Amino acid sequence: MPTILITGAGSGVGRATARMFLTNGWQVGLVGRREDALHQTADDHDDALVLPCDVTDERAVDQAFDKATKHWGQLDMLFNNAGTSLGGAVIDELEVKDIRQLLEVNVMGAFIAARAAFGLMRRQEPQGGRIINNGSVSAAVPRWGAAPYTVSKHAITGLTRSLSLDGRPYGIACGQIDIGNALTEMAAKMTQGVPQADGSMAMEPVMDVKHVARSVLHMASLPLDANVQFMTVMATNMPFIRRG
Numbered sequence: 001m002p003t004i005l006i007t008g009a010g011s012g013v014g015r016a017t018a019r020m021f022l023t024n025g026w027q028v029g030l031v032g033r034r035e036d037a038l039h040q041t042a043d044d045h046d047d048a049l050v051l052p053c054d055v056t057d058e059r060a061v062d063q064a065f066d067k068a069t070k071h072w073g074q075l076d077m078l079f080n081n082a083g084t085s086l087g088g089a090v091i092d093e094l095e096v097k098d099i100r101q102l103l104e105v106n107v108m109g110a111f112i113a114a115r116a117a118f119g120l121m122r123r124q125e126p127q128g129g130r131i132i133n134n135g136s137v138s139a140a141v142p143r144w145g146a147a148p149y150t151v152s153k154h155a156i157t158g159l160t161r162s163l164s165l166d167g168r169p170y171g172i173a174c175g176q177i178d179i180g181n182a183l184t185e186m187a188a189k190m191t192q193g194v195p196q197a198d199g200s201m202a203m204e205p206v207m208d209v210k211h212v213a214r215s216v217l218h219m220a221s222l223p224l225d226a227n228v229q230f231m232t233v234m235a236t237n238m239p240f241i242r243r244g
Helices: 012-023 035-042 058-072 096-123 147-166 210-221
Strands: 003-007 027-032 048-052 077-080 129-134 172-180 230-234
Touching (some): 003 058, 003 096, 012 027, 012 035, 027 035, 027 058, 048 058, 077 210, 096 129, 096 147, 129 147, 147 172, 172 210, 210 230
Parallel strands (some): 003 027, 027 048, 077 129, 129 172, 172 230
């Protein structure tokens, strides 16, 4: 039975993806800060392993990932999903402490999780595995008032490219899924109206988060000699092409 660790598994994309993988015969390690939320995601499924930890704490991440690998014997995949955002505002209206916190989670958290998974995959027998990073359409085209988030998602693209290159000798594949307006708690505001680049407020189309989960499952189901390097999954008519 294949194995996967999912960070940010207590809500949103992480929860939907975890449940999709559990339904499709994977053993799933649920990583996140809120243990109660992880148990809600697991819903008493026999193949769910709850691993509460903060992805910005490298020691806690190492311990959680080691626990999962010892439990399963092998780590096949990491879905590097945990992340956060800030309310829309131009850069000089944002507090530096809030920007630092976002970068700590979105960049350092992703880096720490990837580092732990990469090391386990490189040392295990048989060697290899797959890492899928959760990017964003903001990794290509920014949204108004989202400079810190946009910077963090550009960093994820750099991480994806670097891991793809560095993983070649070890059979470690790395890809990235860039998501636009999946209907989760984070994106619910899109249905009420959000600022646009022309200064107006507008409701934006959204899509069912299950489409994201199915896309991650497709990426994960490929053999290691094939890889989806980048995939964009978005609400068809959301503002992305020529945003604003």
